[in-house]
Amino acid sequence: MDTILSSFQTALYHLLSFASFEPFMLLVLFGITFQLKDWKAYFSLLLAVVIGSIAGLLLCNFTIINFSTPTVKLILAFSILIVGLQNLLISQSSASTIRYNFFALIGIILGIAINFHYRKHYGSGFSFYPFTGYSLGASVSYFLISFISLLVSSVLMLVFKSDRRSFNLVITGIGIGIALVLIYLRY
Numbered sequence: 322m323d324t325i326l327s328s329f330q331t332a333l334y335h336l337l338s339f340a341s342f343e344p345f346m347l348l349v350l351f352g353i354t355f356q357l358k359d360w361k362a363y364f365s366l367l368l369a370v371v372i373g374s375i376a377g378l379l380l381c382n383f384t385i386i387n388f389s390t391p392t393v394k395l396i397l398a399f400s401i402l403i404v405g406l407q408n409l410l411i412s413q414s415s416a417s418t419i420r421y422n423f424f425a426l427i428g429i430i431l432g433i434a435i436n437f438h439y440r441k442h443y444g445s446g447f448s449f450y451p452f453t454g455y456s457l458g459a460s461v462s463y464f465l466i467s468f469i470s471l472l473v474s475s476v477l478m479l480v481f482k483s484d485r486r487s488f489n490l491v492i493t494g495i496g497i498g499i500a501l502v503l504i505y506l507r508y
Contacts, residue, residue: 325454328443332458335438337465343397343503344431348463350404350496351424352470353489367467369421371460373428374435378456381436382447391507393434398503400430405497408489435459 335341351370355363380386388396404427411420435455443451478488 324450325457328451328454329458329461331442332435332439332455333462336435336459336462341435341438343394343401344434345466346401346496346499347397347404347427347431348466349470350401350408350493351427352467353474353492354408355471356485357471357475363467363471366420366424367464369424370428370431371463373425373430374432374459374463375428375456376425377429377432377434378436378439378452378459379432380429381433382439382445382452384445386433388433390437393430393437395504395507396430397434398500398507400427401496402500402504403427405493405500408493409497431459431463 336344339345348370351366352363407423439452439455443455474488474492477483478485
């Protein structure tokens with residue numbers, strides 16, 4: 322039980338810190354597109370991200386796929402760019418099959434990215450208890466980051482009395498700008 326709890330805390334603290342900036346930025350861009358009234362679409366797409374993340378973490382732990390750290394960081398930067406472009410092009414926050422599959426793929430990329438941190442703490446072999454705790458910690462942090470960004474965006478729109486589309490364009494533009502800088506620095 323202690324192993325599950327310590328690996329849960331390890332994943333939670335890693336993803337909530339700014340040391341893992343790329344996954345944090347991806348989840349913020351994911352969360353700002355929703356409103357509280359879109360909770361069904363939000364949770365179904367967040368579930369796709371979580372399932373994809375666990376699948377990506379499993380694929381890396383069983384060495385089915387293996388990427389270098391610079392490659393994964395470049396893929397994450399491109400993922401931020403693609404999520405930002407998706408936010409610009411799709412104005413609705415529904416959970417269609419295409420969006421579900423898209424966010425499952427983004428989740429796989431996140432799982433591959435957090436695998437480096439997992440391996441640093443728990444080694445390259447698969448162990449059930451640390452993996453379970455780490456996956457749960459990552460899932461909780463995905464929810465916290467995206468839900469807090471959803472709440473903050475809703476509060477900011479109420480305070481500044483702006484419409485959702487304009488707010489999403491501004492935040493998404495910032496995210497795309499950051500992604501382009503990251504791509505430039507890593508390519």
